[in-house]
Amino acid sequence: MADTLIPKIAPQETTATAAKSETPFIDIQNVCLYYGASKALKNISVQLDEKVVTAFIGPSGCGKSTLLRCLNRMNDLIDSVRIEGSIKIGGHDIYDGDVDVIELRKRVGMVFQKSNPFPKSIYENVAYGLRLHGIKSKSEMDGRIEESLRGSALWDEVKDRLHSSALGLSGGQQQRLCIARAIAIKPEVILMDEPASALDPIATARVEDLILDLKKEFTIVIVTHNMQQAARISDQTAFFYMGELVEFGPTTKIFTNPAQKRTEDYVSGRFG
Amino acid sequence: METTSSPVYQPTSAPLSSRRHFRADKFDFWSFFFSGLTGLATLLIVGILVVILANIVYNGWRGFSWHFVSTIPKKDFFDINTTGVLPMIVGTAFRVVVMTIFVIPVGVITAIYLTEYAANNSIITRIIRAAVNNLAGVPSIVFGLFGLGFFINFVGKNMDYVLHNTSAVWGQPALIWSALTLAVMTMPVVIVATEESLKAIPPGLREASLALGATKLETILKIVLPQALPGIMTGGILAISRASGEVAPILFTGVAYYMASLPTHLSDQFMDLGYHVFVLSTQSPNIQQTQPILYATVLVLLLLTFALNIVAVLIRARVRKKLRSMH
Amino acid sequence: MENHFEAGIENLRQQLILMASHAEVAVNKAVQALMQRDHDLAIHVKDNDDVVDKFEIEIDELAIQLLTKAPLASNLRLVTVAMKISQNLERIGDEATKIAKRARDLSQEPPVKITLDLPRMSTLALAMVKDALDSFVQRDPVAARTLIPRDKEVDALNRQVHQQLAQHMMDHPDTIARCLNWIVAAKSLERIADHAKNIAEEVVFLCEAQDIRHPAAKAV
Numbered sequence: 001m002a003d004t005l006i007p008k009i010a011p012q013e014t015t016a017t018a019a020k021s022e023t024p025f026i027d028i029q030n031v032c033l034y035y036g037a038s039k040a041l042k043n044i045s046v047q048l049d050e051k052v053v054t055a056f057i058g059p060s061g062c063g064k065s066t067l068l069r070c071l072n073r074m075n076d077l078i079d080s081v082r083i084e085g086s087i088k089i090g091g092h093d094i095y096d097g098d099v100d101v102i103e104l105r106k107r108v109g110m111v112f113q114k115s116n117p118f119p120k121s122i123y124e125n126v127a128y129g130l131r132l133h134g135i136k137s138k139s140e141m142d143g144r145i146e147e148s149l150r151g152s153a154l155w156d157e158v159k160d161r162l163h164s165s166a167l168g169l170s171g172g173q174q175q176r177l178c179i180a181r182a183i184a185i186k187p188e189v190i191l192m193d194e195p196a197s198a199l200d201p202i203a204t205a206r207v208e209d210l211i212l213d214l215k216k217e218f219t220i221v222i223v224t225h226n227m228q229q230a231a232r233i234s235d236q237t238a239f240f241y242m243g244e245l246v247e248f249g250p251t252t253k254i255f256t257n258p259a260q261k262r263t264e265d266y267v268s269g270r271f272g
Numbered sequence: 273m274e275t276t277s278s279p280v281y282q283p284t285s286a287p288l289s290s291r292r293h294f295r296a297d298k299f300d301f302w303s304f305f306f307s308g309l310t311g312l313a314t315l316l317i318v319g320i321l322v323v324i325l326a327n328i329v330y331n332g333w334r335g336f337s338w339h340f341v342s343t344i345p346k347k348d349f350f351d352i353n354t355t356g357v358l359p360m361i362v363g364t365a366f367r368v369v370v371m372t373i374f375v376i377p378v379g380v381i382t383a384i385y386l387t388e389y390a391a392n393n394s395i396i397t398r399i400i401r402a403a404v405n406n407l408a409g410v411p412s413i414v415f416g417l418f419g420l421g422f423f424i425n426f427v428g429k430n431m432d433y434v435l436h437n438t439s440a441v442w443g444q445p446a447l448i449w450s451a452l453t454l455a456v457m458t459m460p461v462v463i464v465a466t467e468e469s470l471k472a473i474p475p476g477l478r479e480a481s482l483a484l485g486a487t488k489l490e491t492i493l494k495i496v497l498p499q500a501l502p503g504i505m506t507g508g509i510l511a512i513s514r515a516s517g518e519v520a521p522i523l524f525t526g527v528a529y530y531m532a533s534l535p536t537h538l539s540d541q542f543m544d545l546g547y548h549v550f551v552l553s554t555q556s557p558n559i560q561q562t563q564p565i566l567y568a569t570v571l572v573l574l575l576l577t578f579a580l581n582i583v584a585v586l587i588r589a590r591v592r593k594k595l596r597s598m599h
Numbered sequence: 600m601e602n603h604f605e606a607g608i609e610n611l612r613q614q615l616i617l618m619a620s621h622a623e624v625a626v627n628k629a630v631q632a633l634m635q636r637d638h639d640l641a642i643h644v645k646d647n648d649d650v651v652d653k654f655e656i657e658i659d660e661l662a663i664q665l666l667t668k669a670p671l672a673s674n675l676r677l678v679t680v681a682m683k684i685s686q687n688l689e690r691i692g693d694e695a696t697k698i699a700k701r702a703r704d705l706s707q708e709p710p711v712k713i714t715l716d717l718p719r720m721s722t723l724a725l726a727m728v729k730d731a732l733d734s735f736v737q738r739d740p741v742a743a744r745t746l747i748p749r750d751k752e753v754d755a756l757n758r759q760v761h762q763q764l765a766q767h768m769m770d771h772p773d774t775i776a777r778c779l780n781w782i783v784a785a786k787s788l789e790r791i792a793d794h795a796k797n798i799a800e801e802v803v804f805l806c807e808a809q810d811i812r813h814p815a816a817k818a819v
Contacts, residue, residue: 072483079391102485110483116476118495119595128494129484165596178480185484228669255671257808267671269604 025050025219026071026189031085033066033075040066042243044085048236053211053220055234055251057227059266062240064223068191071221072108073101089189106133109182113194115174117166117181122149122158125166125177129185148184152176153210172203179210183218190214192222196229208233227267231255239263328570335568347530349548350556352565357572362534363447363542364516364576367526370451370538371458371515376508378455379462380497386463387470388492408460412520419453419525441539448538450526457521458511465510469503470496499595505588509581516577519546545573604665608674611661611681615688618654619732622688625651625695626728626791630721633702633784641706644699651692658685673805680805684735687794687801691728694787694794701784711777713767717785720756723749724788727795734799740806743799747811753792760785 024047033041041063048054056064066075073094075081086093094104117125126145135141145162149155154176158169166177175195182190192211196204211220211233224230230237231251238248239258247254247263258264265271335352343356382400390397429443442448473496481491519527528541529551535542549569556562625644632640662682670678727749734743764778764785800812 074479074483077479077482102487105483106485110479112476112479112483114476116474116480118477118480119499128481128486132484132486132490181480181484227671231671256675258672264672268674269671270602 024048025090026221027086027088027091028067029086029088031067031070031083031087033063033070033084034082035078036080040243041070044245046238046245046248048219048221050219051215051217052235053215053222053233054236054238055230056221056223056238056240057225057230057266058240058246059271060225061242063243064238064240065193067240068193068221068223071189071191072105072110074110076101106185107187108189108191109185109187110191110193111175111178111182111195113197115171115178115198117169117174117177119165119167121163122166122169122177123162126181126184129181133185144184148180149177151183151214152180153206153213154180170203172199172206175199175203175207176210179207179214183214187218189219189221192220194223194225197225204229227255239266241266325574328567328574331564332567332569332571335564336571340568341572344532344534349552349565350558350562352561355565357545357548357569359531359534359543360545360548360569361572361576363527363531364545364573365580366535366542367447367451367454367522367544368512368515368580370448371454372508372512374452375455375458375462375511376504379459379507379511380466380504382459383463383466383470384492384497387467388488388496404460404463407456408464410457412457412518413523415453415457415521416523416525418456419449419521423449423452424525445524445526445528445541446539447526447535447542450522450542453521453525454515454518457518458515461510461514462504462507465507466500466504469500469506472503473499502588502592502595505584505591509584509588512580512584513577516580517546517573519544519550522547545569545576549573604668604670604674607661607665607668608670608677611658611665612677614654614658614661615681615684616732616736618651618658618685618688619735621654622651622691622695623728623732625692626698627725629695629698629702630725630788633698633705634718634721636702636706636710638703638706641699641703645696645703648692648696651689655685655689658682676805676808680801683801684798687797691791691794694791697787698784701780701787705777705780705784708777711767711774711781713763715760715763715781715785716756717760717781717788720753720760720785720788723753723756724792724795727753727792731795731798731802734802735805738802738806740803743802743806744811746799747796750792750796753789757785757789 026048028044028046028048031041031044032039044063044067056068058064069075070083070087071089071094075083083095087095089108092099094108118128120128123145126148127141130141130144135144146155146159149158154173157173158177166174169177175198179190179195196207199207208229211222214220215235222230222234234251236249237251237254239246239254239260239262241262247258247260249259253259254263255267258267340356341361342358343354344358345355349355382404386397386400390400424443424445427442428446428449429440431442432440435441477495477499478491481495482488486494522544526541527544527547529543531541531543549566552562552566552569553559625647628640629644631637632644659682662678662685665674665678727746730742730746734740734746761782764782768775768778797812803809803811
């Protein structure tokens with residue numbers, strides 16, 4: 001009776017309610033990270049869901065990028081780093097003794113703050129990862145490259161100049177190329193470290209739209225210092241401060257009614 | 273509705289409207305002086321170079337001819353009509369090329385180790401760096417003695433023993449030992465040039481490669497080294513330029529006063545342009561008569577060095593062009 | 600160095616409080632003019648109607664300006680609530696004017712011989728307005744919540760007064776014009792109480808981020 005008279009308003013897609021699944025996809029338990037003697041991450045525990053966008057926010061130096069780089073073990077490259085605790089992705093502890101870091105990084109890709117395309121052609125940039133993982137046949141290579149360039153909304157702009165240098169692209173296009181390069185090897189998780197911070201507003205908007213499309217296929221974790229960006233594109237948000245996780249929850253709640261006063265103060269712009 | 277508060281910034285200089293123009297109040301003497309000084313310094317360097325080259329070309333042109341560069345001379349070097357420098361050209365070129373074959377790989381690999389693999393401030397790294405720096409300061413003659421003592425008397429003698437050679441083949445001055453001695457001498461140049469070009473590659477590129485699941489080795493071979501190639505070639509060019517004219521390191525290790533035929537084998541001794549200049553100027557019975565030959569030899573040496581450099585520079589330019597456009 | 604954004608937010612709050620005090624004064628004076636048949640006071644209230652209207656326009660403008668700066672969390676709630684409260688206050692001002700106009704007309708005529716519970720109704724309504732505005736100023740959601748059920752009593756009184764006047768009109772047709780004026784005035788009081796309740800609901804949302812409007816619709 002009431003259904004036909006009063007139309008139901010469908011909730012916005014970006015405001016997903018809390019956990020979609022029972023077991024978390026990325027399970028971070030009691031993680032502490034030390035740079036030599038100084039403690040950069042203090043007992044972080046958080047569970048991220050699959051195929052959603054999670055944002056890490058917080059002032060500079062709060063540890064959000066450090067935690068992000070733990071997820072694909074890029075922190076291994078720094079000699080003085082020591083990590084305690086466990087990080088499980090898809091149920092497997094990624095710091096286990098028998099984990100091959102190369103395999104991990106195939107399945108957990110990364111896009112960096114400053115776009116870093118190789119000084120090669122657009123084609124070769126995307127082909128690099130594919131070749132690393134055994135794709136040899138030209139037809140398959142061409143197909144995968146087109147698929148990933150389409151997936152990062154770059155295909156139409158570059159399809160006629162695939163063999164020209166990637167360095168000739170604009171900043172926003174280069175970043176989308178880096179995203180194409182990352183998704184070409186079909187990871188399960190994409191980590192993004194402030195991917196739009198070096199871009200102008202229009203390029204930023206296109207990258208954000210791209211992220212909203214990508215989350216249908218990939219789990220995305222994005223570090224951003226732009227709170228409006230986090231509010232626009234993420235489903236869950238984690239707020240970090242001085243190496244601690246202060247609050248984690250659905251994005252709408254964090255940005256309209258956070259539980260912790262520190263979160264409220266940061267989000268309202270009273271510090272940071 | 274506006275809240276008034278004191279402005280944070282207080283301007284101190286007079287407002288623009290009260291000054292009539294943007295010209296400086298007084299003439300800046302020191303800027304002018306310094307600019308002039310740098311211009312003079314440039315002129316001085318270029319001038320010296322021009323004077324030296326002009327002197328050589330002017331005096332050497334007379335003795336220079338196709339016959340000169342293509343003849344193997346008899347034992348008497350001092351007759352300008354019969355002498356030639358072909359064996360010296362071949363000897364110099366041969367030893368420089370062999371040196372390059374050794375110094376570039378070893379130097380590049382050392383530089384890669386220092387930049388990419390070694391922990392930045394460990395003891396071993398510091399020792400290696402100190403060794404490289406000190407190597408650069410060793411006098412050339414010391415290298416010659418080192419070549420004699422180590423390569424010839426130790427390595428060469430033992431090679432002869434192992435190969436059961438009845439008479440000394442490797443345990444005596446030979447082209448290979450000169451080339452190796454020169455390689456040791458020019459190693460620091462190649463290492464430093466390679467290191468600089470490796471460091472100039474932004475770490476973001478390496479990170480991007482690693483984040484895609486490449487190993488460190490793959491990253492170095494596929495991304496880093498291709499980018500660093502022009503810098504490595506610069507190191508090679510510098511090594512070639514230095515080694516072409518060096519005489520002291522080859523003195524005890526392979527150069528001969530006179531060889532009747534061209535050097536063909538790595539164990540052969542050889543003649544050398546730089547050494548020949550020394551011979552001409554010290555052994556000549558009639559310095560007036562010898563002078564044109566001397567200058568012509570120097571001219572040939574310069575042209576040879578120049579030619580080797582040009583080839584390397586051209587190759588480097590092509591590599592750079594390829595890197596810049598497409599891959 | 601000043602936090603200009605915070606200053607803007609605080610300014611919005613202060614303007615709202617100012618508007619509220621004007622509206623509250625208008626209602627008080629209008630009711631007073633009605634009860635005490637004070638013709639001059641009634642004219643005074645009617646003439647000052649536009650003060651509250653101007654506030655609404657200005658507050659809405661301030662709010663929109665602040666929205667362009669993308670406020671978040673409690674700031675976001677304040678800005679959206681401010682626009683709603685200013686609207687409710689403007690309506691309160693309108694209703695006060697209506698009461699003033701009825702007071703003006705009634706004061707020119709002889710009084711109607713009927714006892715109505717209007718004094719109690721007006722006391723309740725005025726108290727609701729005061730308490731709602733106090734809860735906003737004090738940021739007190741508990742006080743705001745206790746206000747909300749009181750609306751029902753005012754509604755009941757309004758129905759009662761309406762019935763009484765309707766009966767009186769049928770019995771004494773010569774009082775119809777005056778009774779109609781009283782009906783309108785009572786209705787305005789009931790509307791004022793409604794708007795006070797709305798303001799209380801907004802205060803709860805501002806302080807607790809809970810939307811307590813229309814519980815019946817939520818249950819669907």
